[in-house]
Amino acid sequence: MTxxxxxxxxxxMSDDAWIRHANPWSGWTRFLTALPLLIIAVWSRVWLGWWSLIPVAIAVFWIWLxxxxxxxxxxxxxxxxxxxxGERVWLNRDQIPVPQHHHFMPNILNAISAFGGIVLVWGLIVLNIWITLLGFTLVTLGKLWYIDRMVWLYSDMKDVNQEYQSWLY
Structure with missing residues (x-):
């Protein structure tokens, strides 16, 4: 299992949740709001103390919802x-193999985002806006490039499997 x-x-993430997430409104609102909301929620500990757990919980709920x-x-x-x-295809690569030229970059881009996540968390711990913004930038650029690679992966795989093909309409 990947x-x-x-x-x-x-x-x-059921099949229904995945197809709903393929709605551009879902994809874009999640991409544009989830991480900024979480950052603001964590930073709010400066003003709210332990009450900041409420906006953190709301941000996590938004990511799920x-x-x-x-x-x-x-x-x-x-x-x-x-x-x-493409993300669905990628997570299913242990069941339906993807072309070799798609194996390297998604892992590298996830590593860039993960490193950015570590920088971001450090910035939030020490309350340094520049470190936080650097981490946010690395996560965001890594994720955007990752999504672009997933578009390419889906384009390469949509005709390989009838289920994958049925997702495009």
């Missing part, structure tokens, strides 16, 4: 939807 599938299961509240998209023939579909 690490990505374990994460998806931890967030209870987002793929579930939007309807099935009218079309998945757009960049962000294909990125979400």
């Amino acid at each position: 690490l990505e599938r374990k994460v998806a299961e931890a967030f209870s 987002n793929p579930r509240i939007f309807p099935k998209p009218q079309s998945t023939n757009n960049w962000i939807s294909k990125g979400v579909l």
Whole structure:
């Protein structure tokens, strides 16, 4: 089982949640709001003390809720939807192998995002805005490039499997 599938299961990502997350409104609102909300929520400990756990819980709830509240998209023939579909293909690579040229970069980009996450957490711990912004930038750029790679992966894999092909409409 891939690490990505374990994460998806931890967030209870059913087939229905995945297709709803392929709605561009879900993909973009999650990408644009989830991390900033979490950063602000954690930073709010300066003003709210332990009460900051409430905005942190709300931010985490938003991350979980987002793929579930939007309807099935009218079309998945757009960049962000294909990125979400590619993520599904990537997490399923132990069941349906992906082309060799897709093996390296997603792991590198996830490593960049993970390193950015460590920098971001450090910035939040020491309350340094510049370290926090550097970490945020690394996470965001790594994730954007990762999504772009997932679009490419989906484009390469959509005709390999009938289920994958059915996701594009």
